[in-house]
Amino acid sequence: MKKTEVTDFQKKVYRFTKRIPMGRVTTYALLAGAIGCGSCRAVGQALKRNPFAPRVPCHRVISSDLTVGGFEGSSKGLSISRKKVLLRREGVYFRAGRLADSDRIYRF
DNA sequence: GAGTCATTCGTTG
């Protein structure tokens, strides 16, 4: 078994993700840009492997198109549904699979 | 070392 080694990149991702206040969301591209990385996929990967599962609110990270994007390794299915419900409980409402208010996006 | 990924952008039909 491998040790849960968190790379510097992941550390940044989790740090920024945890920085998101309740009732607010952010996008992969925004996170990637804030970290200093040109690819948003790397951010999603870090969240998917999320070693800090309940500690890091990965459900507060959505796609830059205001879409839910993915969750728990699936861009659709029950996982995504759960993500939407989770955000809804925090005050973030979704409409047709998209964020109802783009003003809810948290800017670093 | 190769494959995979929860994305994003650009071009083509």
Added chain:
DNA sequence: CAACGAATGACTC
């Protein structure tokens, strides 16, 4: 307007 492919950076096996 809609769909597909290519690009990019990092992680896991």
